[in-house]
Amino acid sequence: MDGREPLLMLDRVFAGYGKMTILNGTTASIRPAAITTVIGPNGAGKSTMFKAVFGLLPVRSGTIVFDGRDISNLPPRALLDAGIVYIPQGRNIFPELSVRHNLELGGVALSRQAEIARRIEAVMRRFPMLQEKADQQASTLSGGQQKILEVARGLLLKPKLVLIDEPSIGLSPLMVRDVFAILKDLRNNGVTVLLIEQNAKQALQISDYGLVLEQGQTRIEAAAPQILADPRIAQLFLGGGLLQPEQVS
Amino acid sequence: MASFIQLLISGLATGAIYALIAVGFTLLWQTSQTINFAQGEFVMLPAFFVLAAMNWGAPFWLAALIGIAAALVVLGLLFKLIVVDPMLRYGVLPLVISTIALSLLLKESVKDFYSAQAQAFPPLVPDADVHLFGAVVSTQSLVVLGVAIATVAALHLWLNKTRTGRSMQATAQNPALARILGIPVQRMVLYTFLVNAVLVAIASILISPIYLAKFTNGETLGTAAFIAAIIGGFNQVRGAILGGIILGVLDNLSAAYLSSQYRGAFPLLILIAVILCRPQGLLGRVEERTV
Ligand SMILES: Nc1ncnc2c1ncn2[C@@H]1O[C@H](COP(=O)(O)OP(=O)(O)OP(=O)(O)O)[C@@H](O)[C@H]1O
Ligand SMILES: [Mg+2]
Numbered sequence: 001m002d003g004r005e006p007l008l009m010l011d012r013v014f015a016g017y018g019k020m021t022i023l024n025g026t027t028a029s030i031r032p033a034a035i036t037t038v039i040g041p042n043g044a045g046k047s048t049m050f051k052a053v054f055g056l057l058p059v060r061s062g063t064i065v066f067d068g069r070d071i072s073n074l075p076p077r078a079l080l081d082a083g084i085v086y087i088p089q090g091r092n093i094f095p096e097l098s099v100r101h102n103l104e105l106g107g108v109a110l111s112r113q114a115e116i117a118r119r120i121e122a123v124m125r126r127f128p129m130l131q132e133k134a135d136q137q138a139s140t141l142s143g144g145q146q147k148i149l150e151v152a153r154g155l156l157l158k159p160k161l162v163l164i165d166e167p168s169i170g171l172s173p174l175m176v177r178d179v180f181a182i183l184k185d186l187r188n189n190g191v192t193v194l195l196i197e198q199n200a201k202q203a204l205q206i207s208d209y210g211l212v213l214e215q216g217q218t219r220i221e222a223a224a225p226q227i228l229a230d231p232r233i234a235q236l237f238l239g240g241g242l243l244q245p246e247q248v249s
Numbered sequence: 250m251a252s253f254i255q256l257l258i259s260g261l262a263t264g265a266i267y268a269l270i271a272v273g274f275t276l277l278w279q280t281s282q283t284i285n286f287a288q289g290e291f292v293m294l295p296a297f298f299v300l301a302a303m304n305w306g307a308p309f310w311l312a313a314l315i316g317i318a319a320a321l322v323v324l325g326l327l328f329k330l331i332v333v334d335p336m337l338r339y340g341v342l343p344l345v346i347s348t349i350a351l352s353l354l355l356k357e358s359v360k361d362f363y364s365a366q367a368q369a370f371p372p373l374v375p376d377a378d379v380h381l382f383g384a385v386v387s388t389q390s391l392v393v394l395g396v397a398i399a400t401v402a403a404l405h406l407w408l409n410k411t412r413t414g415r416s417m418q419a420t421a422q423n424p425a426l427a428r429i430l431g432i433p434v435q436r437m438v439l440y441t442f443l444v445n446a447v448l449v450a451i452a453s454i455l456i457s458p459i460y461l462a463k464f465t466n467g468e469t470l471g472t473a474a475f476i477a478a479i480i481g482g483f484n485q486v487r488g489a490i491l492g493g494i495i496l497g498v499l500d501n502l503s504a505a506y507l508s509s510q511y512r513g514a515f516p517l518l519i520l521i522a523v524i525l526c527r528p529q530g531l532l533g534r535v536e537e538r539t540v
Contacts, residue, residue, distance in 0.1 A: 054429070077431040086429055094422045101415050108416060109431035153430075 005068070007032040007161060007192045008053070013062035013072075015052040022048045024216035025062065030161075031209060035183060035193040037224065039200040039233075040213035046196045047089060049213065050163045054086040055079055067160065080109040083160035087150050089169065089196075095139035099130055099149060102138045106153030116156070123152045144175030151182055161192045168199050180206050204228050254384035256501050262390040264497020265397030269452040270474035271481065271489035272401065273445035278478070279421035280441045282341050283333050287352035288449070289471020294355055295320045295453035296370055296462040297363050309371050317450040325446030329439060352467065359464040370457035393455045400451050401490060404444065408486070417441060473500075476516045480523045482530020491531060495519070 006029035016022040022045040030036050038046050051057040053064055059072045066082060076086070093102050103123060107116035124131040127148055133141060141149060147167050154162055164183070168176040176199070183193050184206050197203035204210050210227035212220040220227060227233055270292055277283040285291070298319040302312035332351060336344040374392050378385045408414040420427040420437040428434045452470075460466055477496045481488025496516055503515045523530065 056429075076429055077433075080431045088426075088429065092423075092426050092429075094419045094426070096422060097415060097418060104412070105416065105419050105427075105430050105432065108412075113412075 004032055006030055007067060008194070009063075009065040010049070010053070011063045011065070013049075013052060013064060014060040015048060015057050016060070017048075017057075021060075022216050023052060026213065026216055027218050028211055028221060030192060030194055032160075032192050033187060033190045034208035035187050035195060035206060036209040036211055037195045037197055037200070037203040037207040038211045038213055039197065039203070039227075040219075044213045045216040046213055047165055048216070050086060050088075050165055050194075050196065053079075054084065054163060077109060080157060080159075083157075085154035085157055085159040085162055087154055087162065087164045087167065089165040091143075091146060092150050093138040093141075093146050095137065097138060098135050099138050099141065100134040102149055103130065103153050103156065106156040109157055119156050119158075123155055126155075127152050142175075144171045144178065147171065147175070147179055148182070151179070155186075159191065161194065162186065163194050165196045166198060167195070168197060168202075176202070200233070201228065252384070252505070253502075254382050255386055256505050257498065258381070258384075258386050258394065259390045260498035260501030261494065262393040262397070262497070263501060264494035265394050265401075266452050266456050266493075267470075267473045267477045267497050268490045268493025269397055269400060269448045269455075270470060271477035271493045272404070272486055273448040274474050275478050275481075275486055275489040276421065276441045277445055280417070280424065280438045281333060281337065282344075283337070284341070284345050284348070285445075286345060286348040286471065287355060287467070288474050289467030289469070290352045290355040291320075291324050291445075291449040291467070292452045292456065292470045292474075293462075293464065293467040294324065294359065295450040296368075296457040296466075297359055298450075299454065299457075300368055300370065300462060301363070303371075313454055316454065317447060320446045320450035320453075321443055323446075324449060325443040326439075328446075329442040333442075352471070356464050356467060363464075365464065367461040367463040370462045372458035373454070389458065393459075396451065396455060400448070404448075405486075413437075413440070473516065476520045479520060480531060482532045485530070485532045488530050488532035 008028070008030040010026050010028040012025040012027055013023050014021060014025060026045070026049055038049065040046055048057065052059050055071075055073060055075050055078070062072070063070055064072045066079075066084065069082070071079060071082060074082070079086075094105065097105070100120065103120050104116060107119060110116050110119075124134065129145060130149060130152055133145070138146065138149060151162075151164070151167075167179050171179065180202070183195065187193055187208070195203060195207065204224045204227055207224040210220070210222060210224045211218060212227065212233070220230070220232075270288060274285060274288050277285050295316045299309075299312045299316035302315040303309065307315060328351075332347050333344060336347045372389055373396070374388050377388045379388055379391070380386075408418055416427070416432045417437045417440055419430075419432055420434050421441070424434055427437070456466075456470070473496060474493070477492035478489050479492070480495060481490065481492030496519065499515060499519065507515075
């Protein structure tokens with residue numbers, strides 16, 4: 001571990017839907033300029049954790065601190081201004097708008113029109129595919145191209161932290177590699193990436209840290225290679241729980 | 250042939266009015282899950298605002314502006330604040346029931362406080378016949394068609410050429426995603442209510458000279474808009490326009506060539522055919538929302 005302060009900290013966070021509590025005192029310290037992958041069984045609360053961080057779900061107790069400031073229960077707009085973007089699972093585009101206009105909508109949190117136009121140009125230079133298809137309806141893009149559009153749209157705000165939920169779902173192995181390469185590139189440019197992946201092994205291979213969530217609680221927080229080497233992880237993904245470590249053979 | 254052109258143009262004119270009403274209906278549904286069963290009454294009412302303003306001595310053009318302004322406040326702002334926002338918290342069904350109640354309230358209010366009699370309503374232009382492709386067409390139909398097309402074109406330009414318009418489309422296509430990107434969703438939803446108010450007010454001013462202003466006008470108009478929206482594909486502004494036009498044209502043609510007795514059944518037959526063959530509507534897209 002380096003000595004730097006975590007960029008994002010969750011301290012005993014409780015949140016859920018209606019009567020159900022899904023996050024049961026989740027605690028985490030996310031290092032800056034690193035990729036951290038959150039893994040855990042289906043229904044563990046991984047996506048719920050992102051929604052709570054991004055103000056889409058009320059935090060019932062506990063605190064979320066970003067960049068030294070308590071951001072618990074701030075609305076999405078305030079979090080965008082603070083430097084967080086969230087890319088949910090699935091398709092997150094406006095299918096009937098053009099690629100350019102989809103990108104532009106990533107910049108609504110910026111006030112200056114000229115600045116948005118400048119950043120759209122910059123993002124298009126970085127992803128020439130988007131430039132080529134700028135005036136097509138976004139629905140004409142392939143799944144992988146749509147994911148790249150979503151990431152590019154997030155980058156328009158020059159975020160400090162990117163929350164990205166299962167970007168690899170439904171993508172071809174080649175596209176997955178491309179998307180992961182983009183995430184690595186972001187990290188190398190100082191952006192902090194918090195990633196959720198089913199594809200745990202591959203994700204941990206590009207990550208600096210890993211976080212294992214189960215039943216809304218953090219079971220393990222460690223360097224990625226350490227988690228990859230942990231025999232309990234294999235067991236977790238075979239359906240058992242970490243609660244009974246004695247079952248590990 | 251001549252009478253066909255005549256029927257076609259008057260059908261297009263009726264259809265264009267249906268389209269205005271259906272577009273507003275669709276926008277409300279898209280941005281706020283409001284199925285407005287009072288949409289027909291929303292078209293009936295502004296004519297009475299205009300008539301009331303004229304009774305106070307306003308010239309027609311001023312009365313028309315007052316009617317649109319009153320619609321903005323009552324059918325746009327107040328409708329959202331007093332009916333939709335409080336009810337939507339309890340779900341779509343309570344809201345639907347509220348809009349049905351509102352339709353009765355508007356109808357009965359006009360009957361009790363204004364008149365139960367059909368009222369003459371001034372046309373935008375003096376009625377005259379013009380010759381077009383050998384057919385005799387009324388100036389009324391042409392003006393209605395022109396104003397409706399101009400209105401839809403203006404809306405289309407605004408939705409596509411301005412950032413606010415595109416943010417509104419984004420909110421309609423995927424409100425949850427719009428919020429995640431920092432689009433002021435609540436403000437966009439309010440805009441759609443205001444747009445709907447303007448659309449119904451214009452439709453009211455266009456249709457009342459033809460139908461006369463009567464408290465029952467909303468019954469057929471509401472159904473027509475509803476059917477037009479479903480035919481076109483509920484989640485599409487373009488679809489609502491197409492649905493309205495198809496309905497208006499077929500309505501006029503079937504009344505003339507088949508039987509005016511079955512006129513009322515015809516829209517329902519089209520509706521059933523569309524639902525059976527293409528449940529998402531002619532231009533609709535299957536909804537897939539993940540957030
Ligand atoms: N909108 C919702 N309303 C009610 N319950 C929900 C909602 N979203 C998720 N849940 C429930 O909360 C629990 C945690 O869901 P969550 O999506 O956070 O899991 P996850 O760890 O992301 O799982 P997965 O790997 O399947 O994506 C699940 O039991 C799920 O059924
Ligand atoms: Mg999930």
